[in-house]
Every structure is written in structure tokens, then in C-alpha cells.
Amino acid sequence: MLKAIKTLAVIVSLGVAGPALAAGGVEIPKRDWSFQGLFGTYDRAAMQRGLQIYQESCAGCHSIRLIYYRNLADLGYTAEQIKAFAAENEVEDGPNDEGEMYMRPAVASDRFIKPFPNDNAARAGNNGALPPDLSLMVEARVGGPNYLYAVLTGYGEPPAGTEVMDGMSYNKYFPGHQIAMPPPLSEDGVEFADGTKATVEQQAKDITTFLAWASEPNMEARKSMGLKVMLFLLVFTGLLIAVKRRIWADVH
Amino acid sequence: MSTGSQWKNPVIRWVDDRLPIFTYMDHEYQQFPMPRNLNYFWNFGALASIVLVVMVVTGVMLAMQYTPHVDYAFDSVERIRRDVNYGWLLQYIHMNGGSMFFIVVYIHMFRGLYYGSYKAPRELLWMLGVVILLLMMATAFMGYVLPWGQMSYWGATVITNLFSAIPLVGDWIVTLLWGGFSVDNATLNRFYSLHYLMPFVLFAVVGLHVVALHVSKSNNPDGIEMKGPQDSVPFHPYFTAKDSVGVGVFLLFFAFFVFYAPNFFGEPDNYIEANPLQTPSHIVPEWYFLPFYAILRSVTIDILFIPAKLMGVLLMFGSILILFILPWLDTARVRSAKYRPIYKYIFWIFFVDCIALGWVGSQPAEGTALIIGQVATVYYFAHFLLVMPILGKIETPLPLPSSIAEPVTGGGGGASAGAAAAKMEKP
Numbered sequence: 268m269l270k271a272i273k274t275l276a277v278i279v280s281l282g283v284a285g286p287a288l289a290a291g292g293v294e295i296p297k298r299d300w301s302f303q304g305l306f307g308t309y310d311r312a313a314m315q316r317g318l319q320i321y322q323e324s325c326a327g328c329h330s331i332r333l334i335y336y337r338n339l340a341d342l343g344y345t346a347e348q349i350k351a352f353a354a355e356n357e358v359e360d361g362p363n364d365e366g367e368m369y370m371r372p373a374v375a376s377d378r379f380i381k382p383f384p385n386d387n388a389a390r391a392g393n394n395g396a397l398p399p400d401l402s403l404m405v406e407a408r409v410g411g412p413n414y415l416y417a418v419l420t421g422y423g424e425p426p427a428g429t430e431v432m433d434g435m436s437y438n439k440y441f442p443g444h445q446i447a448m449p450p451p452l453s454e455d456g457v458e459f460a461d462g463t464k465a466t467v468e469q470q471a472k473d474i475t476t477f478l479a480w481a482s483e484p485n486m487e488a489r490k491s492m493g494l495k496v497m498l499f500l501l502v503f504t505g506l507l508i509a510v511k512r513r514i515w516a517d518v519h
Numbered sequence: 520m521s522t523g524s525q526w527k528n529p530v531i532r533w534v535d536d537r538l539p540i541f542t543y544m545d546h547e548y549q550q551f552p553m554p555r556n557l558n559y560f561w562n563f564g565a566l567a568s569i570v571l572v573v574m575v576v577t578g579v580m581l582a583m584q585y586t587p588h589v590d591y592a593f594d595s596v597e598r599i600r601r602d603v604n605y606g607w608l609l610q611y612i613h614m615n616g617g618s619m620f621f622i623v624v625y626i627h628m629f630r631g632l633y634y635g636s637y638k639a640p641r642e643l644l645w646m647l648g649v650v651i652l653l654l655m656m657a658t659a660f661m662g663y664v665l666p667w668g669q670m671s672y673w674g675a676t677v678i679t680n681l682f683s684a685i686p687l688v689g690d691w692i693v694t695l696l697w698g699g700f701s702v703d704n705a706t707l708n709r710f711y712s713l714h715y716l717m718p719f720v721l722f723a724v725v726g727l728h729v730v731a732l733h734v735s736k737s738n739n740p741d742g743i744e745m746k747g748p749q750d751s752v753p754f755h756p757y758f759t760a761k762d763s764v765g766v767g768v769f770l771l772f773f774a775f776f777v778f779y780a781p782n783f784f785g786e787p788d789n790y791i792e793a794n795p796l797q798t799p800s801h802i803v804p805e806w807y808f809l810p811f812y813a814i815l816r817s818v819t820i821d822i823l824f825i826p827a828k829l830m831g832v833l834l835m836f837g838s839i840l841i842l843f844i845l846p847w848l849d850t851a852r853v854r855s856a857k858y859r860p861i862y863k864y865i866f867w868i869f870f871v872d873c874i875a876l877g878w879v880g881s882q883p884a885e886g887t888a889l890i891i892g893q894v895a896t897v898y899y900f901a902h903f904l905l906v907m908p909i910l911g912k913i914e915t916p917l918p919l920p921s922s923i924a925e926p927v928t929g930g931g932g933g934a935s936a937g938a939a940a941a942k943m944e945k946p
């Protein structure tokens with residue numbers, strides 16, 4: 268039976284993590300992630316750096332609307348830190364007793380503020396292209412974190428003969444190879460407090476870890492409960508098999 | 520009042536004399552004779568019943584948090600996954616449970632096909648199964664629309680549009696399904712209502728399915744009837760124990776996906792909120808619909824006066840409806856493939872045909888995939904309409920054992936004392 272489960276695990280991991288092809292047939296390179304595998308967890312330091320990258324390099328165009336400031340506790344921040352972090356942003360509230368809407372500093376129970384009030388404004392600010400919300404980005408693309416990393420690092424000169432339209436950039440991994448997002452990461456584009464060197468690769472890795480968490484904040488709870496459930500079921504099924512053998516002993 | 524009652528407890532006895540549920544349960548789930556030679560493929564009916572209960576329980580709990588409105592549905596599902604206590608667990612169980620249901624039921628059906636369980640006297644049992652399959656498909660299809668992701672929306676649009684191919688009433692049916700002139704809030708609301716209703720209809724039909732089973736009793740790998748106590752064992756404890764083993768192994772399988780690969784059966788596109796203005800590049804239904812989707816798309820030219828689209832729709836529904844008449848299409852005198860030297864291989868060819876259709880369903884309908892799909896579709900129908908009727912006439916079955924006990928004990932009649940005694944206690 269263990270063998271069957273192992274075989275199954277191999278089949279499944281092949282199916283889940285086998286090389287995904289981006290539209291256009293470019294193979295997306297597979298990378299190692301702290302959160303993959305049966306016991307993987309999110310790397311807290313990488314997530315914190317990822318949050319910083321989101322704030323400094325992405326938040327100007329992309330919302331992350333499903334995340335609340337309170338969720339940052341998952342990244343290892345204290346309630347005070349979260350409160351201070353939230354308070355740097357202003358959100359609209361109201362109506363007050365006079366019937367007026369007003370602005371106030373954000374609190375932990377607010378959602379991350381959005382860069383644009385609506386999709387039309389977002390398009391207007393981006394040459395007509397809509398920067399998608401990033402809350403579910405890792406789950407919403409074939410290839411998941413590998414795809415995200417590939418797109419963020421896939422910029423470069425177009426091969427000879429390829430025309431890139433005005434306002435678009437060439438990207439090896441984006442479907443169609445022309446993306447309306449200018450290269451969002453640059454060498455030393457951010458300065459990390461923990462001294463990590465901010466190469467494009469490092470930043471791509473960190474923001475991807477952060478966005479993987481944003482896509483599925485409960486992954487760690489899922490895996491740790493899974494371990495207990497699987498162990499219980501293994502023992503329980505073993506007992507059931509023993510009981511069944513005894514009961515059937517007189518028939519066979 | 521009557522009182523042949525075997526119950527000693529006065530309360531149980533009082534109730535049983537008026538409403539014999541205890542006697543019924545005793546008769547149908549304790550003493551009930553089961554062929555002693557069943558293999559583990561006979562676990563899958565019990566497994567399907569378990570999945571049905573799991574789906575209803577998790578579904579009812581999800582419904583407490585879900586909002587059926589185009590503006591809130593997607594976010595309410597995300598809220599369940601992120602903020603509701605153990606909501607992620609409920610949602611993953613329900614989401615993967617749908618796939619588990621079809622895995623289990625498809626195995627259950629192929630078991631029936633292999634061992635000829637649909638043949639007399641089990642035709643109605645089988646036909647009720649086909650009704651169950653249709654209900655399951657409708658339920659799963661509507662359930663998939665509820666999270667209101669891109670595939671939910673576009674899948675619903677593509678599938679509901681099919682009905683417009685039906686002459687005369689087609690457009691009227693589509694409008695009725697939509698509750699308007701496109702897939703929209705009204706559609707979501709009626710699908711939600713029906714998705715909640717259908718499982719209870721399923722329960723009722725499964726009840727009939729089981730009643731029919733208890734009249735004809737289970738078929739078995741030899742495909743011959745039980746002839747006496749030496750051929751059977753009582754349901755309890757033999758099959759309660761054996762079904763429990765199956766349940767344990769199945770739950771391990773189920774839990775693996777829920778906890779370690781929850782999105783394995785899913786489509787990434789469904790994590791993007793529905794957007795009527797943006798068609799996904801490749802619309803695919805859930806995996807369990809893929810073979811039927813392949814059949815649907817296999818017709819590319821108008822045949823006589825029937826437009827291609829209508830023909831595709833007819834074939835797709837026909838591919839399931841044909842199962843209703845299978846008991847009469849199969850002309851063989853023996854049931855089990857074990858004693859049918861040619862059908863044994865034909866079965867596997869048919870199985871591969873179904874897998875091929877599934878693969879084709881996942882590919883864009885063009886090039887080689889389309890051609891394979893067309894060949895596989897033709898073979899699918901030929902299997903039922905030509906191979907099954909003809910094969911039964913020309914194939915010489917192997918000699919059947921004289922009784923179930925014979926091959927099991929290797930010598931006829933020598934049933935072990937314990938099982939026979941357990942059986943004899945109450946005839």
C-alpha cells in the first residue's frame with residue numbers, strides 16, 4: 268500500500284509540477300520554492316522582503332484587494348507594527364453624522380488600499396492595459412510561482428525580426444511575448460533592511476513568495492492538518508485491514 | 520399487536536411492532552446475503568454513498584457563507600477560504616469531493632460493464648444508476664458555476680448555449696436556463712437553488728437504486744446467481760468490515776488531494792473572477808465531462824438535414840442515454856467478462872476509447888486531436904450498437920462454475936462451518 272501511495276505521490280507531483288508550457292510553447296523553468304512539497308512553509312524573511320517590493324514597485328499599478336492589513340501577522344509582524352504600517356495609508360470612511368464621507372488612517376481590519384478607484388482609471392493610467400489584481404495571481408496562472416518568476420525575469424531584447432508595439436515590452440514567457448507592463452524590477456530597485464542584495468532574481472523570488480502566500484494564506488495550516496489526518500488514516504486503515512482479515516479468516 | 524418480534528428491549532420492540540425499521544435494518548444490513556466471492560470493486564457503491572453524504576454536509580455548511588450574486592459570489596468563496604474558521608477545509612473537501620464522486624462512480628460503472636451487472640434481472644438497478652449519473656452531472660455542472668470564476672462563467676455560457684441547437688424550442692429553453700438573455704445574476708441564482716435541490720433528489724434515486732439492489736441482490740465476479748447459503752455470507756460483519764477497509768483506503772486517497780494537491784483537478788482560470796468581456800483562450804469543462812465534450816465537438820459537418828451543432832448535442836446526450844438500453848443491446852448469455860474470452864478484450868478497448876475521448880476533450884478541437892476524437896466517437900457508439908449485439912451471438916462463453924462456492928473453496932459445497940453457521944441462524 269505504501270508503494271501505491273508513493274507511486275501516487277510521484278504521479279501527482281509530476282502532474283502538478285511538470286514543466287508547464289507558456290502559451291507560445293516556451294517551457295517555464297522549474298525552480299525550488301520554500302513552500303513546495305509536503306512539508307514546505309513560506310519563508311518569512313522572503314515574504315517580508317516581498318511585501319516591501321510590493322509596496323515600492325508594484326502597488327502603484329496593482330491592487331491586492333483580498334488582503335487585509337491584519338493578515339500581515341502571517342509574515343511575522345506584531346500587532347503594533349501592523350497598526351503603524353496600516354496607518355501610513357488613508358482610506359475613505361463614512362458617512363459621518365453630517366452625512367459626509369471622510370478620509371482616515373487605515374487600521375488593521377482594512378483591506379490594502381488600491382492604486383486606482385476603478386478599472387477604467389487603471390486602464391487610463393496604463394496605456395489602456397489593465398494591471399490585474401495580484402491577490403490570487405499565483406493560483407490563477409498555469410505554472411504558478413514558476414510562471415510568475417519567469418514573467419518577472421523574462422524581459423529582454425526581442426529576437427531579430429520581432430516587432431514590439433509602442434508602449435509594450437518584449438517578454439519571453441508572457442503569452443504572445445508582448446506585455447503592457449514595463450519591466451517592474453530593476454537591479455537595486457529596492458533596498459532591503461536585512462542587507463540582502465536586491466538583484467532582479469532575488470526580488471522576483473521574494474515577491475513571488477509573498478504573492479504565493481497572498482494566494483493561499485492557509486497553506487501551512489492545510490499541510491500541518493494534512494499530516495495528522497494522513498497519519499491517523501494510515502493507522503486506522505491498518506486496523507480496519509486487520510479486523511477484516513480476522514473476520515474473513517473462516518471464509519477463505 | 521403482532522409479536523413474532525425478536526427484539527428484547529421493550530422500547531425497540533414497541534417501535535418495531537408499529538414501524539418495523541429495526542427488523543428492516545436487520546434484514547437488509549445484517550442478515551442480507553452477499554455473494555462470498557465479491558472483490559474490492561464491489562466497494563464502490565458504498566464509497567459513492569459516503570461521498571454523497573460528505574458533499575451534502577460540506578455543501579450545507581458552505582451555503583451558510585456563500586453569496587449567490589454576481590458581484591459577491593467570487594469574493595464570498597475567497598472569504599470562506601481565507602476568513603471562515605476551517606472554511607478552506609470545507610471548500611477544498613467540497614471542491615475535490617466532486618472529482619472523487621466521479622472517480623468512484625466511473626469505477627462503479629466500469630465494474631458493472633465488466634461483470635455484466637446491468638443484465639437481467641438488474642436492468643432497472645442499472646437504469647436507475649444512469650438516472651443518478653445524469654443528476655450528478657447536472658449537479659456538478661451547476662455547482663461549478665457558483666464560484667463565478669472565468670471557467671464557471673464561460674463553461675456555463677458554452678454549455679447552456681448548446682440547447683439553442685434544438686429545433687423550435689431551443690431558444691426558449693436557453694432563455695429559461697438563463698432567466699434572461701445571457702448568463703447573469705438570474706442564472707447564478709437559479710443554478711444555486713437547483714444545485715442545493717438536486718442532491719436531495721439524488722438521495723431519493725439512490726434510495727431506489729439500493730432497494731432495487733436488495734431485490735436482485737449483488738451480482739459477483741462469476742456472474743452467476745447465489746444458489747444457497749453456501750454461496751453467501753451475511754452483510755454484517757463480513758461486508759461492514761470489507762467496506763470499511765475500502766473506506767479507509769479511499770479516505771487516504773481523498774485526503775491526499777484535499778491537503779496536498781487541492782488544485783490538482785482545478786483550472787487556474789477559475790481563480791480569476793468571471794468577466795463577460797474577456798473570453799479565456801481555451802475553455803475546458805471539468806475533467807469528468809471531457810469525454811462527452813469531445814463527442815460534442817467531434818461533429819464538424821452537417822449530416823443530411825441535421826446541422827453539425829445539433830448533431831454534436833444529440834450525440835453527447837445520446838452517449839449517456841444509450842446506457843439505458845445497454846441491457847438489451849448486450850445479447851450474451853453469460854454476464855461476467857471472466858467467462859467471455861473476446862469481450863474481456865473488447866471491454867479494455869472500450870475503456871481506452873473512453874480515456875482517449877477524455878484526452879481529446881482537453882485539447883483544442885483541431886488537427887490530430889479532432890480526428891482521434893471523431894474515430895473514438897464512432898467507436899463509442901459502435902461498441903454499443905454493433906459490437907455488443909453481435910459479439911453476444913458469435914462468442915462462445917467459457918464453461919461457468921456450477922456454483923459460487925465451487926471456485927472459492929475449490930471443491931464445491933465445502934463451505935466453512937463458521938460462515939454457514941452465521942448464515943443459518945436466521946434464514
Ligand code: HEM
Binds near residue numbers: 562564624637721
Ligand atoms: C450516487 C451515486 C451512486 C451510489 C451512491 C450507488 C450506490 C450503490 C450501492 C451501495 C451498490 C451496492 C454495492 C456495490 O455493488 O458497489 C450499488 C450497486 C450497483 N450500482 Fe450503483 N450507485 C451509484 C451510481 C451508479 C451508477 C451511475 C450506475 C450505472 C449507471 C450504477 C449501477 C449499479 C449497478 C449495476 C449495481 C449492482 C452491481 C452488482 O451487483 O454487480 N450505480 N450502487
